[in-house]
Amino acid sequence: MGGWVDVGGRADLESSSRLEADVDGYRVRVVVVSGTLYAFEDRCTHDDSPFDDATIEDCEIICPRHGARFSLRDGQALSPPAYEPLRIFEVRESAGRIEIRT
């Protein structure tokens, strides 16, 4: 409890531009934006579905289905039709491995 979970290598993240893992029952996605790691639940809070091919702009993820935007920094829902914030996870890199705090 409260530990760090290894979700993959930095190289995997670089090659596929994202990592996905199940952490504590949540499907978590890790991305890099301007050199900073962000980890969040891969689920748009509006329609309860994965982001799939969502685009990321200015540290905001934009759901491709209805245009909901969320801040990757704090999970804040930034535009309708999403109102519930995105669940954000603490993430770090350690010896070339990406880890998420549970």
Place this chain on the structure above:
Amino acid sequence: MTSKPDKTRRLTLIRHANAEQDSDVRDFERPLSRKGQGEASDMARRFQERGLVPDLILASAALRTRETAETFAKVLGVATRLLQADDSLYLADGDHIISTIRAVGPRINHLMVIGHNPGISAAAISLAPEAISADLPTCGTLTMTVSCATWNLIDRRCVRDTERDSPRRFFDFGN
């Protein structure tokens, strides 16, 4: 494709508390009056006593609705990130308010919406005509227990029980 089972949820509709009537201030920026601050605190405490704590608060972005929402959030211990101010709820009509409710994700079990008359009352009357037929007074509340798999299915047929309350002890909700 199988449909999801119904789930018991709670929806609270609230009209903002009493606001200042200063004509020099733009309507959107009118703050709560002293009386309104008291109304919001009193009503929020009643929710706390009944254990009615929302998972998400949606409020019109106007100052008087935000201040009402912030008072509820503070008294009920709702994190500020679970309070969303929405420009489109400012003076929104009942249909728009219900559309907004239908857009909320399925993990929210108790949703609180704070808006303006006549829209917030129209939404309340549309969903629970047996419970209310008159406009909500300032900081009047209507809490409904609803049974729906997801919020986008909500309509009056989903409403099971209602609880209404008002800072005015003997307010007539019209029913």
